[in-house]
Amino acid sequence: MAKSDVKVLGAWPSPFVMRPTIALNIKSVEYEFLQEDLGSKSELLLKSNPVHKKIPVLIHGDKPVCESLIIVEYIDETWSSAPSILPSDPYDRATARFWAAYVDDKVFPSMKEIFIAEGVEAKKAAIQQLVDGLILLEDAYVKCSKGKPFFGGNQIGYLDIAFGSYLGWLIVTEKFNEVKLLDEAKTPGLAKWADIFCADPAVKDVMPETDKLAEYAKVLAKMRAASK
Amino acid sequence: MAEEVKLFGVWGSPFSRRVEIALKIKGVEYEYIEEDLANKSPLLLKYNPVHKKVPVLVHNGKPIAESVVIIEYIDETWKHNPILPQDPYERALTRFWAKFIDEKCLPALWNSTWSKGKDREAAIEEASQHLNTLENELKDKKFFGGEEIGLVDIVASFVGFWFGALQEVSGLELLTEEKVPKLCKWSYEVVNQSVIKENLPSRDKLIAYFSARFADASK
Numbered sequence: 041m042a043k044s045d046v047k048v049l050g051a052w053p054s055p056f057v058m059r060p061t062i063a064l065n066i067k068s069v070e071y072e073f074l075q076e077d078l079g080s081k082s083e084l085l086l087k088s089n090p091v092h093k094k095i096p097v098l099i100h101g102d103k104p105v106c107e108s109l110i111i112v113e114y115i116d117e118t119w120s121s122a123p124s125i126l127p128s129d130p131y132d133r134a135t136a137r138f139w140a141a142y143v144d145d146k147v148f149p150s151m152k153e154i155f156i157a158e159g160v161e162a163k164k165a166a167i168q169q170l171v172d173g174l175i176l177l178e179d180a181y182v183k184c185s186k187g188k189p190f191f192g193g194n195q196i197g198y199l200d201i202a203f204g205s206y207l208g209w210l211i212v213t214e215k216f217n218e219v220k221l222l223d224e225a226k227t228p229g230l231a232k233w234a235d236i237f238c239a240d241p242a243v244k245d246v247m248p249e250t251d252k253l254a255e256y257a258k259v260l261a262k263m264r265a266a267s268k
Numbered sequence: 269m270a271e272e273v274k275l276f277g278v279w280g281s282p283f284s285r286r287v288e289i290a291l292k293i294k295g296v297e298y299e300y301i302e303e304d305l306a307n308k309s310p311l312l313l314k315y316n317p318v319h320k321k322v323p324v325l326v327h328n329g330k331p332i333a334e335s336v337v338i339i340e341y342i343d344e345t346w347k348h349n350p351i352l353p354q355d356p357y358e359r360a361l362t363r364f365w366a367k368f369i370d371e372k373c374l375p376a377l378w379n380s381t382w383s384k385g386k387d388r389e390a391a392i393e394e395a396s397q398h399l400n401t402l403e404n405e406l407k408d409k410k411f412f413g414g415e416e417i418g419l420v421d422i423v424a425s426f427v428g429f430w431f432g433a434l435q436e437v438s439g440l441e442l443l444t445e446e447k448v449p450k451l452c453k454w455s456y457e458v459v460n461q462s463v464i465k466e467n468l469p470s471r472d473k474l475i476a477y478f479s480a481r482f483a484d485a486s487k
Contacts, residue, residue, distance in 0.1 A: 091368060091401060103357055110363045117356035130344040131330055137337045142318065176318060 046071040047099040049085050051078055053256050055148075055205040056108040057096040058246050062201050063112045065242035067119040109140055112201060126198045132184075133198075136191070139180050140202035147173045148206060151213055155261070167219055171226065177203065178227040185229070189236050196240055204237040208247055212254050273298035274326040276312050278305060280469050280477060282374075282426040283335040284323035288467045289422050290339045294346040336366055339419060351419050365405065365412060365420045373398045374426055380442065381434045382485060395442055402427070403448040410457060421458050428455030429468055437478040 046064065048071050050057030064071050076082055076095055088097045088104035098105040098114065105114045116125040126133050150170035157163045184191045184199060191199035214221050222231045238247055275291065275298050277284025291298050303312055303322050315324045315331035324331050325338045327345070332338050343351045352359050376398055379391035402424070406412065412420035431443055432455065445452045458464060 100357075105357070105360045105364075107364055107367060110360050110367070113363070114356050114360040117359065130341050131327075131332070133344065134332045134337050134341040137340065138332070138334055141334055141337065 045101055047074055049074050049076055049097040050095045051076045052248050053253060054095060055209055058205040059108040059201050060096050060098050060111040061246045062242050063115040063125055066123055069119055123195050136199040139199050143203045154213055174227050178230050181229045196242060200237060207234055208253050211250050212257050215254060272328050276301045276303055276324040277322045278303055280474055281322060282430050285467060286335055286422050287323045287338050289464055290342045290351055292463050292467055293349050296346055362419050366423045369423050377431050380440055381438045399442055399448050403451045406450045406454055417461055428458045433474045433478055437482050
């Protein structure tokens with residue numbers, strides 16, 4: 041497929057945007073990345089995602105696909121030759137989808153909560169909530185990986201993408217709060233997995249640099265403080 | 269191997285009813301276990317330790333939680349009478365609308381009923397917008413799934429059936445022929461599809477339950 045047939049509307053700091061780009065890389069599909077201006081939404085975005093007006097959007101030919109994990113499944117089903125992103129067994133697929141939903145519904149909000157929490161006690165409570173979630177994910181990792189490097193086995197799969205896309209922000213959270221979230225003591229499997237994931241060829245060029253993300257987080261924090 | 273399928277649910281829950289509808293569409297026999305949410309069974313807590321919620325499907329001893337995850341599992345395991353379309357783009361659209369209904373419509377409709385004051389006004393405004401979005405998405409189709417019901421119709425049965433009951437109890441007027449004529453017509457069609465009709469809770473029982481709750485909430 042010609043490069044211009046596949047476009048991704050996104051922005052570099054967004055963990056959600058990384059999901060389709062990692063998936064496209066896994067499938068060796070060429071695509072054009074259209075960077076949205078942070079702070080204003082392009083005509084193309086508003087036209088392609090009128091319901092939510094959010095990134096990422098995958099535009100395949102003239103068809104827009106929205107919602108990051110839905111896009112990943114679309115990519116897996118459209119470019120269906122190996123490597124597969126979702127597992128082949130229906131129960132394993134259900135398990136991967138369950139934990140991906142858990143990551144979005146529980147882990148990500150906990151992480152955001154840490155940034156917003158005011159006062160030492162509130163921050164501590166938010167951090168504990170996130171750590172509790174990560175311990176559950178450690179258990180899921182052990183069960184899903186069955187001794188192999190990724191949730192998906194020997195290769196990056198759906199749940200690796202769903203959770204791994206947050207790693208940049210997880211590292212920034214650790215830095216800002218001087219706390220270890222993924223560590224050898226509490227989450228040994230995930231601590232190792234994180235390094236392998238970030239170094240993977242499908243991931244390394246689309247994972248934002250921690251310093252750049254940290255700077256961006258500071259800008260966001262200033263904006264939040266200013267709007268109070 | 270003998271199939272063993274169990275479903276843990278609650279009579280009034282739209283989430284557990286949607287799984288029952290999916291199982292009925294596939295003609296799968298199952299054992300239904302009614303849970304008392306105030307007194308959750310040890311089995312439920314064992315099968316869904318993360319969320320401790322219904323519905324949970326247990327297939328040959330293996331538990332699955334989260335209603336849409338369960339329905340996709342059912343669709344992939346029993347392949348006849350498909351609930352999701354085959355085409356990847358159509359599947360993406362189906363999943364998109366199911367997610368929109370669950371993450372945006374349901375909370376807004378629920379909050380419109382139960383919240384008060386400014387929160388209620390904001391919820392009503394949001395719910396109206398979302399119902400309009402659904403109205404526009406329906407276009408001239410008989411169902412969201414086309415000629416036959418699909419995942420989106422099953423998920424949207426909350427709007428068609430449960431919200432109808434909530435509306436009656438609360439006096440809200442959001443799902444009306446004047447405001448959303450296509451959606452009203454659709455909700456009539458969808459709740460009269462036999463596989464849905466036969467698997468919905470009794471409307472009278474639901475109204476009684478909501479009325480009691482509404483009376484309590486107004487005190």
